[in-house]
Amino acid sequence: MATQKLVVQCKVCGTEFELPEDVMDGEIASCPTCGARYIVRLKGGSVTLEEFKGDVEDYGE
Ligand SMILES: [Zn+2]
Numbered sequence: 001m002a003t004q005k006l007v008v009q010c011k012v013c014g015t016e017f018e019l020p021e022d023v024m025d026g027e028i029a030s031c032p033t034c035g036a037r038y039i040v041r042l043k044g045g046s047v048t049l050e051e052f053k054g055d056v057e058d059y060g061e
Contacts, residue, residue, distance in 0.1 A: 012036040
């Protein structure tokens with residue numbers, strides 16, 4: 001059985017990290033290394049990251 005791994009790459013620091021198997025389209029994911037936040041987009045079985053541009057009060061570290 002082939003388990004699909006949802007591996008994405010941070011656009012800021014290049015770290016590859018895995019998303020939960022049950023991740024939902026539109027969920028926020030953050031890079032474990034630099035903390036950059038992304039919106040997860042699931043399209044046709046592939047996953048992409050969209051830059052998170054919402055207001056985040058605790059952003060700025
Ligand atoms: Zn990163």
